[in-house]
Every structure is written in C-alpha cells, then in structure tokens.
Amino acid sequence: MPHSAAGDQAAVRQMLREVLVGREDPEVFFAMCVSVLGHQETRSQFLSIIKPLSTANIRLHSVLSSIYQEYFSKMEDDELELALALSLLEMKDQQISTPNQLSLHPAVGGNASSVLRNSSAKSQGNSCTQQEDVPGREKSAFVAQSMSGCKENFRENQTYKSTHVEGVNKSLGTSQALYVPDPSASFSIPNTASISGQVMKEGDLNLSKKPRRSKNRRQRRKAAAQQIVGLARSPSAPPPVLLWFRRDLRLCDNPALIRCLELGAPVIPVFIWSPEEEEGPGVTVAMGGACKYWLHQALSCFCASLERIGSRLIFLNASGDGNKDGSSLHTLKTLVKETGAQTVMANALYEPWLKERDDVVFSALHKEGVECKMFHSYCLRDPFSVSTEGVGLRGIGSVSHFMNCCRQNPGASIGVPLDPPESLPSPTRWPQGVPLDMLGLARMPRRKDGTIIDWAANIRKSWDFSEDGAHAQLEAFLHDGVYRYEKESGRADAPNTSCLSPYLHFGQLSPRWLLWDAKGAKCRPPKFQRKLAWRDLAYWQLTLFPDLPWESLRPPYKALRWSTDCHHLKAWQKGKTGYPLVDAAMRQLWLTGWMNNYMRHVVASFLIAYLHLPWQEGYRWFQDTLVDADVAIDAMMWQNGGMCGLDHWNFVMHPVDAAMTCDPYGSYVRKWCPELADLPDELIHKPWKCPASMLRRAGVVFGQTYPERIVTNLEEQRSKSLQDVALVRKQFQQYVDKCSGCDLVPLPKRLVSEALGLSHWDGAVVTEGKQFLLPVITRMEFKHQLEDPDADAASNPYNAVLKGYVSRKRDETIAFLNETDFTASVMYEGAQRQERLERDYRRMEGLPPAPSNRGRARRTPTAKDKFSVIPGGAIASRN
Numbered sequence: 030m031p032h033s034a035a036g037d038q039a040a041v042r043q044m045l046r047e048v049l050v051g052r053e054d055p056e057v058f059f060a061m062c063v064s065v066l067g068h069q070e071t072r073s074q075f076l077s078i079i080k081p082l083s084t085a086n087i088r089l090h091s092v093l094s095s096i097y098q099e100y101f102s103k104m105e106d107d108e109l110e111l112a113l114a115l116s117l118l119e120m121k122d123q124q125i126s127t128p129n130q131l132s133l134h135p136a137v138g139g140n141a142s143s144v145l146r147n148s149s150a151k152s153q154g155n156s157c158t159q160q161e162d163v164p165g166r167e168k169s170a171f172v173a174q175s176m177s178g179c180k181e182n183f184r185e186n187q188t189y190k191s192t193h194v195e196g197v198n199k200s201l202g203t204s205q206a207l208y209v210p211d212p213s214a215s216f217s218i219p220n221t222a223s224i225s226g227q228v229m230k231e232g233d234l235n236l237s238k239k240p241r242r243s244k245n246r247r248q249r250r251k252a253a254a255q256q257i258v259g260l261a262r263s264p265s266a267p268p269p270v271l272l273w274f275r276r277d278l279r280l281c282d283n284p285a286l287i288r289c290l291e292l293g294a295p296v297i298p299v300f301i302w303s304p305e306e307e308e309g310p311g312v313t314v315a316m317g318g319a320c321k322y323w324l325h326q327a328l329s330c331f332c333a334s335l336e337r338i339g340s341r342l343i344f345l346n347a348s349g350d351g352n353k354d355g356s357s358l359h360t361l362k363t364l365v366k367e368t369g370a371q372t373v374m375a376n377a378l379y380e381p382w383l384k385e386r387d388d389v390v391f392s393a394l395h396k397e398g399v400e401c402k403m404f405h406s407y408c409l410r411d412p413f414s415v416s417t418e419g420v421g422l423r424g425i426g427s428v429s430h431f432m433n434c435c436r437q438n439p440g441a442s443i444g445v446p447l448d449p450p451e452s453l454p455s456p457t458r459w460p461q462g463v464p465l466d467m468l469g470l471a472r473m474p475r476r477k478d479g480t481i482i483d484w485a486a487n488i489r490k491s492w493d494f495s496e497d498g499a500h501a502q503l504e505a506f507l508h509d510g511v512y513r514y515e516k517e518s519g520r521a522d523a524p525n526t527s528c529l530s531p532y533l534h535f536g537q538l539s540p541r542w543l544l545w546d547a548k549g550a551k552c553r554p555p556k557f558q559r560k561l562a563w564r565d566l567a568y569w570q571l572t573l574f575p576d577l578p579w580e581s582l583r584p585p586y587k588a589l590r591w592s593t594d595c596h597h598l599k600a601w602q603k604g605k606t607g608y609p610l611v612d613a614a615m616r617q618l619w620l621t622g623w624m625n626n627y628m629r630h631v632v633a634s635f636l637i638a639y640l641h642l643p644w645q646e647g648y649r650w651f652q653d654t655l656v657d658a659d660v661a662i663d664a665m666m667w668q669n670g671g672m673c674g675l676d677h678w679n680f681v682m683h684p685v686d687a688a689m690t691c692d693p694y695g696s697y698v699r700k701w702c703p704e705l706a707d708l709p710d711e712l713i714h715k716p717w718k719c720p721a722s723m724l725r726r727a728g729v730v731f732g733q734t735y736p737e738r739i740v741t742n743l744e745e746q747r748s749k750s751l752q753d754v755a756l757v758r759k760q761f762q763q764y765v766d767k768c769s770g771c772d773l774v775p776l777p778k779r780l781v782s783e784a785l786g787l788s789h790w791d792g793a794v795v796t797e798g799k800q801f802l803l804p805v806i807t808r809m810e811f812k813h814q815l816e817d818p819d820a821d822a823a824s825n826p827y828n829a830v831l832k833g834y835v836s837r838k839r840d841e842t843i844a845f846l847n848e849t850d851f852t853a854s855v856m857y858e859g860a861q862r863q864e865r866l867e868r869d870y871r872r873m874e875g876l877p878p879a880p881s882n883r884g885r886a887r888r889t890p891t892a893k894d895k896f897s898v899i900p901g902g903a904i905a906s907r908n
C-alpha cells in the first residue's frame with residue numbers, strides 16, 4: 030500500500046475520534062502522531078489537527094495543547110540525546126533481527142524508532158497486512174498500521190464496529206461514521222521500551238514472548254506509546270526505580286509498573302516477604318497455608334514473566350539475615366542504599382494496618398530524599414475515598430447502599446486498563462536477593478520418617494497460577510459459564526462462576542481489567558458485575574472497621590453462647606459431619622483451596638446455625654485453607670453469616686434442601702465423597718434415609734466408610750440458635766432500636782464525620798469514647814423472636830431457613846416429597862432390582878440389551894428444571 034500524507038492524517042483523525050470518546054488517552058494519541066506523522070509534521074500540523082476541539086471539547090483541546098507545548102519546548106540537546114538513544118536502540122534491533130525475517134519481508138524496513146526520529150523513514154512502504162507475519166518486528170507493523178491511509182486494511186484487521194456519533198464527527202469536520210474498535214481486534218505494537226542513552230538488552234525486545242490475547246493488542250499499543258512519551262521525557266540515564274510488588278503480581282493493567290516506564294529509568298522489581306506486617310494487629314490469619322502456597326507459585330510464574338521482558342524479580346525476606354527489626358522499611362532502606370534508587374513505586378493495599386505500614390515506610394523514605402509514589406488499582410474504588418455523603422447511612426452494609434455511595438460520590442474515574450509493557454529496562458547491576466524457596470512460602474511438613482507431606486498436590490493440579498492462567502480462566506468463563514451465571518451460579522455440580530477469586534486476590538488480574546472484559550462480553554449479567562462491587566464493599570468495611578476479622582460488629586452478639594465442641598469443629602473442617610453436601614464442600618476446600626459462593630453459604634450456615642460454633646472459627650479455617658483467602662471479604666462474609674456484621678444474611682441454608690437445588694443429581698457429592706457414589710440420586714444427600722439393603726449394596730457403613738451425622742435434629746439446633754440471639758438482644762437492649770427493632774451499631778469516626786457533614790474528621794466534634802449508634806439491617810425473624818424469645822424456629826413466621834425452592838407451591842410439593850421419600854426410596858429400590866434381574870437374564874440368554882426407557886432417561890438440567898433454579902428470594906436478589 031503506497032504511503033500518502035493524506036492517509037496519515039486520516040489515520041490521525043481516526044485516532045483523535047478515539048480520544049474524544051474516551052477510548053484513547055491524549056498522551057497516547059500525541060505519541061501516535063509523532064510516530065505516524067513524524068517529528069516535523071507533528072510540530073507543524075498538530076495544532077491545526079486538534080483545532081476543531083477548541084469549540085467542541087475545550088478541556089481536551091487544552092490538554093492536548095499542553096502536551097504539545099511540553100514536548101516541543103524540549104531543548105535541542107534533549108532531542109539530540111533522544112535521537113542518539115533511539116538510534117542505538119535501532120542498531121540493536123537490527124542486530125537481533127535474523128536475516129531470515131528481513132528477507133521474508135523485504136518491504137518492512139523501518140522501525141518505530143526510526144520513524145519517531147525521522148518521518149521520511151516511514152515511507153518505506155509497510156503494509157498493514159504484513160503485521161501478523163513479522164515475528165519480532167512489531168514496531169514496523171505498528172507504524173504501518175497507524176499510517177499510510179490504510180483504512181481498508183486497518184478496518185479489515187481490526188473488525189471495526191461502526192458507531193455513528195454525530196456530534197463528534199461534526200466537530201471533527203467529517204461526515205464519516207465514527208468507528209469504535211472491537212475489543213477483540215488485533216493490533217501490533219512497537220517494542221520501544223528503553224531508556225535514553227542506554228542500549229537495550231536482547232531480552233528487552235522480547236522476540237520470543239508468547240503472543241497475548243488479541244483483545245489486548247489495542248491496549249498494548251497504548252502502553253507502548255506511553256513508553257514513547259516516557260522516552261521523550263527522560264533524556265539522561267536516571268538512577269533506578271524500585272518497583273515494590275505486593276498483591277499486584279501482573280504485567281497487565283499495572284499502574285505502578287507503567288509509571289516506572291514513563292520515568293525512563295532502569296526498574297528493579299522487588300518482592301519483600303514480611304509475615305508479621307501482613308498479619309496486622311489482630312488475629313487475621315492474613316496468609317494462611319493455601320494462600321502462601323499460591324503466593325509462592327504466583328511469584329515463581331511472575332518472575333518468569335518478568336524475565337521474558339528482560340527483567341527479574343528480586344526476593345527479599347524482611348526478617349532475613351542482617352535485618353533485625355524484620356520490617357519492610359528496613360529492607361527498602363538497605364536496598365535504596367545499595368542501588369542508589371531515588372524513587373520507590375507501588376500499588377496500594379487497603380488493609381488498614383498495611384496502609385499504615387506503607388504510610389510509615391513512604392514518609393521515612395521521603396525524609397531521606399527518596400521520592401515515593403503509590404497507585405490505586407487493587408479495587409475499582411479506593412475504599413478510603415468512598416463516602417456516604419448525599420446518601421446517608423440507611424441501609425449501610427448492603428451492596429445497593431454501597432453502590433449508591435459510589436454513584437453519588439464518583440471520585441476518580443475507573444479508567445481504561447493499561448497494557449503490559451513489552452520490555453522493562455534493567456539496571457546495570459542487580460541487587461542481591463534470596464532464592465524464592467528461602468521465603469519458606471511453600472514449605473511442606475515432614476513425617477517422622479523424613480518424608481514430605483505434600484498437602485498441596487491437589488491444589489497444584491487444580492490451578493494454573495500464572496497471569497496467563499488468569500486470562501485464560503477469564504476468557505473461558507466469558508465464553509461459557511457467564512451465560513448461566515445469572516440463574517445458575519449456585520450450582521455446585523457445574524462450573525458456572527468465574528473461579529477468578531485467587532487471581533483477583535493476588536492481583537494477577539485487576540478488577541478493572543475484569544470489569545472491562547465483562548462489559549465487552551456478549552453476555553453481561555449484572556449479577557456478575559455487582560460482584561466486583563461486593564469486593565469493594567468488603568474493603569470499604571474493613572477500612573471503617575479494622576477489627577472486622579476478629580470482633581463482632583454488633584455488640585450484643587459478642588456475648589452469644591457459642592459451642593466449644595472441638596469434635597464438631599474438627600468434623601466440619603475435615604468434611605466428616607455426616608451431611609454429604611457439607612462434607613463434599615469442605616473436602617473440595619481442603620483439596621483444591623476453593624469452593625463456590627453458594628457452597629460457602631451452605632457450610633457457613635451449618636457451622637453457625639446448626640453447630641453453634643463461633644463464626645471466627647469458620648473465618649480462620651477459611652483463611653488457612655482458601656487459595657483466595659481475603660481478610661476483607663472473608664471477614665465481611667463471616668460477620669454477616671455470624672449474624673453480627675453490618676448486613677444480615679436473610680437466610681439460613683438447610684444442608685439437605687440446599688443440596689436438592691445445587692446438586693440435584695448428586696454428582697458433586699459423588700465427586701468429593703466417593704464412598705457415597707453408589708447411592709441413588711434421590712437419597713444421596715440424606716443417606717441416613719436409605720434402607721439398610723441399599724446401604725449394604727452401596728458399601729456404605731455409617732461410622733466406618735462414612736460418618737454418622739454429628740447433629741441429628743436440625744430443627745432443634747436452629748431453634749436454639751434463634752433463641753440465643755433473642756437472649757442477647759434482650760440482655761443488651763441499649764443496642765436495639767426501640768422504634769424499628771433493628772440492632773444498633775457504634776459508628777466509626779469517619780462515618781460520624783460524614784453524617785455530621787464534616788469533610789474531614791474533626792476531633793473537637795467527634796470526641797473519643799462517645800458512641801454514635803446507628804440502626805442497621807436486621808433479620809425479621811430476630812425482631813419477631815424478641816417478642817417470645819423461647820419460641821421455636823418453626824413457629825416464627827419469618828423463619829429464614831431456605832428450602833431452596835422459589836415458590837410456595839414448590840415448597841409444599843417438597844414438603845410432601847420429604848414426608849414420602851422413604852416410601853419412594855423403597856419403591857425405587859424395587860424397580861431397580863427388577864431392571865437388574867432383567868439385564869442379567871438377557872446377558873445370560875445372549876439377548877441384546879433392552880431398549881432404554883425414554884421416560885426414565887436423565888434429563889439435561891435446563892432453566893425450567895425445578896432443580897436448576899437457585900433459591901429465589903433473599904439469596905438470589907442479594908448476590
């Protein structure tokens with residue numbers, strides 16, 4: 030495709046429209062202009078290109094003008110240095126391009142650096158169609174793509190969707206439709222990350238890098254362009270930057286990482302292991318066994334990713350040799366001295382004790398002349414900036430209230446996900462770290478005979494711990510599970526949820542990236558998108574109530590009579606309660622480090638409402654065994670389940686009724702409790718109802734092959750739980766609102782200030798020790814129970830035990846089925862015996878098998894299937 034200046038300008042205008050609709054950043058756009066038009070032409074034409082904006086979008090016009098001014102106000106010297114750096118880069122690039130590649134694609138002669146430096150270089154006749162065929166030559170393809178008026182190829186390659194935006198086109202003086210790129214469009218990008226005056230290493234050009242999903246290409250182009258801007262701004266070799274990785278183990282959408290690149294300095298990625306700091310002041314079990322194991326694997330994968338882009342990850346143990354105070358601050362100070370770094374960058378964490386640690390570290394380093402920058406990316410909203418202003422406190426704790434707060438006080442925009450860098454400039458000398466194994470994250474216990482107990486073998490089999498694994502999981506979900514998410518995310522027997530929680534927890538996937546992809550997917554269940562709001566809500570609550578992981582928020586509930594039966598606790602932990610659904614879930618947790626949300630509700634209800642064990646026990650076990658154990662989410666959920674959080678679960682899951690809904694054919698139970706595999710579907714969730722002959726045939730012996738139930742009278746247990754709550758509410762009436770009957774919770778100072786309309790906490794108004802009490806969401810059955818604390822649960826009209834069926838009619842049917850299930854099971858057994866005899870007879874006589882009885886064939890569950898519907902009412906609408 031011949032090159033034309035008109036074509037270049039058209040491509041630039043096209044990009045400008047992208048900026049206007051917010052799909053591209055002004056800085057990126059400017060960098061594109063430089064690469065497409067060249068230095069001189071950008072200098073002479075840029076202002077006229079953006080002129081239409083001076084009336085249509087004054088703000089954007091002024092942003093672009095100032096970028097232009099800043100760039101061209103650089104002194105001659107800077108430009109010379111930049112040119113030198115780029116030509117070194119170009120030389121190196123040519124050296125490592127194999128002759129094969131060049132001869133295969135003779136038309137591809139230039140690269141981004143030469144184009145940047147000299148606009149004439151771009152006229153070497155690149156073709157858009159060549160881009161995918163040129164391994165390691167993406168720079169040229171990128172330039173070709175953005176230039177030459179190659180609109181046809183441009184569209185062809187990118188599957189553009191036509192979206193007409195009249196006003197915008199008008200302001201750009203064109204009648205053309207505005208094209209919005211399909212997120213799945215493919216782009217090639219330049220390999221340009223280097224620092225001025227520093228020769229790139231081979232690894233920096235990343236020729237061998239596994240191509241990422243095509244969906245990312247547009248964004249990768251953006252990051253690369255940002256690097257161009259960075260290059261232009263940092264002409265001399267600066268001291269290295271310490272990039273402090275914590276729970277942001279990813280290359281994609283990592284603001285601190287991209288910001289480092291923009292500085293144009295060598296980057297030293299470090300990871301500091303400091304378990305005491307992680308744990309914080311209370312009992313958080315912030316890094317349980319499964320999490321540590323995941324972290325170890327994730328660090329190993331991330332280290333490999335960094336190596337692929339020419340860098341590495343330095344591991345440091347805060348309490349290692351020579352670091353007596355065992356702090357991250359001490360470790361960083363030492364590192365600053367050793368490397369001469371003058372900047373430290375990181376992405377923020379929001380656990381209050383970690384934020385406090387970070388504040389201390391950054392202010393101490395700052396005092397020593399080190400520039401420190403913290404970026405936000407762990408949640409969609411910075412939890413410290415979410416405010417109730419304009420919304421009030423009514424309904425606090427619910428996700429709807431939280432979303433209202435975010436809507437009312439939007440704060441900084443969520444923005445567009447950032448692309449991964451293609452390379453990372455490395456320092457001339459790396460500091461010394463320790464091997465990853467030395468952090469002791471994946472250390473396994475040993476038996477007396479010295480052999481290792483590899484408890485993580487199944488976890489290893491179940492997960493891909495890498496960032497690529499996260500993206501593959503996301504993609505798989507958006508192609509399949511997402512279509513069933515809205516109605517069937519509660520199914521235990523089908524993978525209908527995203528299984529992304531550990532990746533989100535360790536920052537291998539950013540919530541913004543997830544949101545962006547979920548919004549771009551064909552099927553966008555609002556329920557799924559709300560899940561990310563739940564996640565943010567948990568962090569917000571933790572910032573408001575730092576005691577969340579260990580102390581009940583509702584004061585009376587601290588006095589609840591909890592059971593101390595450690596046998597029950599052990600049985601629950603090991604999946605030996607005698608209730609197949611609970612056992613299956615707890616065994617899945619132990620073996621894989623995960624279970625879905627519905628199952629977490631089931632086992633939590635069982636622990637709290639039926640075993641009366643304190644919610645903190647559940648929280649701690651989850652923290653130790655979940656690979657996604659997250660102090661904020663786990664604590665919020667267990668507090669709510671434990672009846673003392675800001676919100677109440679308005680339901681209790683019955684271990685058998687829930688099973689009929691989430692595992693109607695028993696396949697989930699068969700998988701995790703194989704000793705029950707031969708029981709029929711109808712009775713697999715209640716083996717104690719099986720006739721002895723059936724148990725015998727299935728090889729089930731209670732107390733031997735499968736445990737006896739640890740509690741038998743569930744209704745009685747439930748009533749006791751309800752009565753206990755009524756008792757403490759009666760005892761601590763000062764925490765029950767007389768008008769509404771709701772529980773009252775002491776408000777944290779931050780919320781008091783907001784309620785009083787103070788923009789900052791004012792010590793003079795909100796005095797220490799003075800409690801402000803707020804009525805919070807309270808279960809109807811608790812309010813009712815207060816009238817007659819000794820009444821049993823069955824007589825409470827608001828009884829929160831979910832039957833697992835949507836309508837009353839269904840409930841009645843099931844009640845009937847429950848009553849008759851023994852008779853039914855005996856009849857079923859008779860029919861099966863008949864079938865077996867017939868089968869044996871035919872086999873003996875050499876007859877073909879009997880044609881299958883169509884009426885009996887197992888149906889594939891559908892949305893209309895009574896078992897396919899997750900419980901309605903409370904849980905469906907609340908999640």
Ligand SMILES: Cc1cc2nc3c(=O)[nH]c(=O)nc-3n(C[C@H](O)[C@H](O)[C@H](O)COP(=O)(O)OP(=O)(O)OC[C@H]3O[C@@H](n4cnc5c(N)ncnc54)[C@H](O)[C@@H]3O)c2cc1C
Pocket residue numbers: 518526527528529530531533534560561563564565567624625626627629630633651655657658659660662663664666667670
């Ligand atoms: C008692 C209990 C304890 C829990 N402990 C944790 C925990 O330690 N860590 C954890 O990540 N989740 C926890 N959850 C929430 C939820 O069960 C998991 O996030 C979910 O099962 C993870 O699977 P997924 O990625 O397939 O979820 P999806 O349904 O696909 O949701 C996508 C993402 O949204 C977020 N999310 C989903 N549900 C919730 C929720 N209720 N609250 C906050 N964020 C949510 C998670 O990050 C999840 O990965 C807990 C739930 C309960 C009932």
